[in-house]
Amino acid sequence: MKGEVKPGYKQTEVGVIPEDWELVPLRQLILSVEYGSSAKSNVKGDIPVLRMGNLQDGELNWSDLVYTNDESEIEKYALDPGDVLFNRTNTIGLVGKTSIYRGERPAIFAGYLIRIRVDPSRLDSEYLNVGVQVAQAWSVFLQGHHP
Secondary structure, three states: OOOOOOOOEEEEOOEEEEOOOOOOOHHHHEEEEEEOEOOOOEOOOOEEEEOHHHEEOEEEOOOOOEEEOOHHHHHHHOOOOOOEEEEOOOOOOOOOOEEEOOOOOOOEEEOOEEEEEEOOOOOOHHHHHHHHHHHHHHHHHHHOOOO
């Protein structure tokens, strides 16, 4: 029978979910949302500055890097494993692209990106990264634009 909810599940406004799950606004699962560095980067240096082009298919592409040696920028914009980077500007097909930083090497992030830090006790940043990519892909598809 349609509409019947199996034992161990419950009906919510977004559909059927496990009984022990809680439906909450995303903002309650996020610790911080911050813009990146607007300081000038260099072709050489100690710490990579990740930019829009480094976000590729949910992963970080470590080619075509620029760098910084500015200690105050490094301290303020240093990435932590699990940080999700969100592209906040460009064409409709590129706004909303995300990638996750897994601590591959020390890095900071540039101003056209947003860093999202989640509460790891309530949300897995890998899940957020994939979820935002799916939403962004559907948005592009429904609007008839292609990246």
